[in-house]
Amino acid sequence: MLQITRDGEYAVRAILHMSAQPVGTLCLISEIAEAQEVPRSYLSKIMQHLVKAGLVKSRRGARGGFFLARRPQEITLRQAIEAIEGPIFLNICLIKKGECHRDEFCPVHQVWQEAQRKLMEVLDNKTMAQLVQDAEKLKGFSAKKRTPKKPPSTL
Amino acid sequence: MLQITRDGEYAVRAILHMSAQPVGTLCLISEIAEAQEVPRSYLSKIMQHLVKAGLVKSRRGARGGFFLARRPQEITLRQAIEAIEGPIFLNICLIKKGECHRDEFCPVHQVWQEAQRKLMEVLDNKTMAQLVQDAEKLKGFSAKKRTPKKPPSTL
DNA sequence: ATTAAATAGGACTAAAATCATCCTGAATGT
DNA sequence: ACATTCAGGATGATTTTAGTCCTATTTAAT
Numbered sequence: 336m337l338q339i340t341r342d343g344e345y346a347v348r349a350i351l352h353m354s355a356q357p358v359g360t361l362c363l364i365s366e367i368a369e370a371q372e373v374p375r376s377y378l379s380k381i382m383q384h385l386v387k388a389g390l391v392k393s394r395r396g397a398r399g400g401f402f403l404a405r406r407p408q409e410i411t412l413r414q415a416i417e418a419i420e421g422p423i424f425l426n427i428c429l430i431k432k433g434e435c436h437r438d439e440f441c442p443v444h445q446v447w448q449e450a451q452r453k454l455m456e457v458l459d460n461k462t463m464a465q466l467v468q469d470a471e472k473l474k475g476f477s478a479k480k481r482t483p484k485k486p487p488s489t490l
Numbered sequence: 491m492l493q494i495t496r497d498g499e500y501a502v503r504a505i506l507h508m509s510a511q512p513v514g515t516l517c518l519i520s521e522i523a524e525a526q527e528v529p530r531s532y533l534s535k536i537m538q539h540l541v542k543a544g545l546v547k548s549r550r551g552a553r554g555g556f557f558l559a560r561r562p563q564e565i566t567l568r569q570a571i572e573a574i575e576g577p578i579f580l581n582i583c584l585i586k587k588g589e590c591h592r593d594e595f596c597p598v599h600q601v602w603q604e605a606q607r608k609l610m611e612v613l614d615n616k617t618m619a620q621l622v623q624d625a626e627k628l629k630g631f632s633a634k635k636r637t638p639k640k641p642p643s644t645l
Numbered sequence: 646a647t648t649a650a651a652t653a654g655g656a657c658t659a660a661a662a663t664c665a666t667c668c669t670g671a672a673t674g675t
Numbered sequence: 676a677c678a679t680t681c682a683g684g685a686t687g688a689t690t691t692t693a694g695t696c697c698t699a700t701t702t703a704a705t
Contacts, residue, residue, distance in 0.1 A: 336575070336662080336663095337492060337493060337494050337495075337498075337575065337580070338578075338581060339580060339581050340491065340691085341692075341694090342692085343492075344581065344582075347598055363650095363651075363652095364651080364652075372592070374693085374694065376695055377693070377694055377695080379652080379654095380654090380694085382652080383653065393651090393652060393653085394651085394652080394701090395650095395652045395653075395700070395702060396649095396701045397648095397650040397651065397701090397702055397703040397704070398651080398702075398703055398704090399651045399652060399701080399702070399703090400651075420492065423493075425492070425493060425494065425609075426493060426494050426499065427499075437527070439628070439632060440625065440628050440629060440632065441628075442506075442621045442622075442624035442625040442628060443506070443567070443621060446567060446612060446613070446621075450609050453609060453611075453612055454605050454608060454609050457601060457604050457608060458601070461601050466597045466598060466601075467597075469597035470595065473596075477595065491692095495663065496663075496664065496665090497663085497664085518680075519680080519681075520680095529664085529665065529666085531665075531666055532664070534682085537681080538682065538683075541681090541682090548681060548682085549681080550671070550673065550681045550682075551672045551673025551679065551680055551681075552673055552674040552675070552677095552679040553673075553674055553675090553679080553680085554674090554679075554680045554681060555681085556681085
């Protein structure tokens with residue numbers, strides 16, 4: 336449907352959550368699930384997947400939990416999404432050369448290529464570290480809206 | 491899965507096929523199906539949909555068929571795809587304001603917005619007329635490769 | 646050693662989407 | 676009348692999506 340699945344969305348939320356923690360923090364499934372509004376049992380599966388993909392590490396048992404395998408500035412949005420959704424191809428003709436025999440003469444093929452390239456560029460150029468910063472700005476902004484620091488006195 | 495469906499692909503093929511015909515030509519389902527390698531009965535459904543969407547007109551009965559409702563230079567790739575797939579949203583949070591209550595503080599939301607904008611830009615900027623031209627170039631190129639007009643003599 | 650706390654992993658499921666096929670009906674030109 | 680086309684509905688197999696639930700395994704603390 337040309338739309339990312341809940342898996343991808345939830346994976347990004349989880350990684351973003353971990354990226355916002357102080358280094359060394361271990362995050363629990365239940366904690367991430369609640370904070371990021373993801374069904375707990377479903378998130379469990381996604382975290383497993385992220386561990387297998389090498390983006391996240393885990394420790395079992397009491398005092399266990401999850402933490403990032405790399406620093407937030409070294410994880411792009413694309414990596415987070417593709418870790419769980421697999422590589423993105425806007426059309427099956429892009430999967431690999433020869434996947435679609437029509438690409439030799441189909442003029443649409445190269446349009447998809449360009450569209451995909453532009454899309455990837457956006458996802459590649461955003462790291463988890465940047466997203467955490469963006470989130471802080473958003474928070475500051477909404478806080479300012481509600482309780483301005485210094486309301487300009489009209490007296 | 492962040493991939494267009496066969497519906498969308500087939501719709502584009504059908505419209506492209508009609509765009510490549512001389513104006514006034516009526517195209518038959520069976521003819522389009524064969525030329526564009528689309529299952530005949532499936533294409534039938536897609537053409538119905540395209541008629542309802544207003545991109546294509548039809549005439550029933552003997553000597554009937556399909557033809558474009560607008561000129562090829564007035565139909566963009568995006569219009570062709572969205573006519574059959576409905577509006578594209580890379581993530582459900584983009585469907586409409588308030589669809590996702592997290593968008594107030596979620597820093598990923600605006601990244602999706604930008605990604606979608608860039609993607610749409612590519613699809614918006616390609617008309618069926620241009621695609622027909624592109625196809626002609628591709629044909630000319632592959633023909634040249636196989637039978638070069640004037641092979642450089644080495645004698 | 647026991648136990649409580651966590652993740653790992655497999656089995657299962659309901660609902661929806663995908664990718665079609667087939668048949669009947671309606672319109673239209675000859 | 677008849678052959679030719681599209682219109683529209685019913686049906687269906689398969690896959691994907693979006694989960695849940697239960698048991699096993701690992702680990703830290705007591």
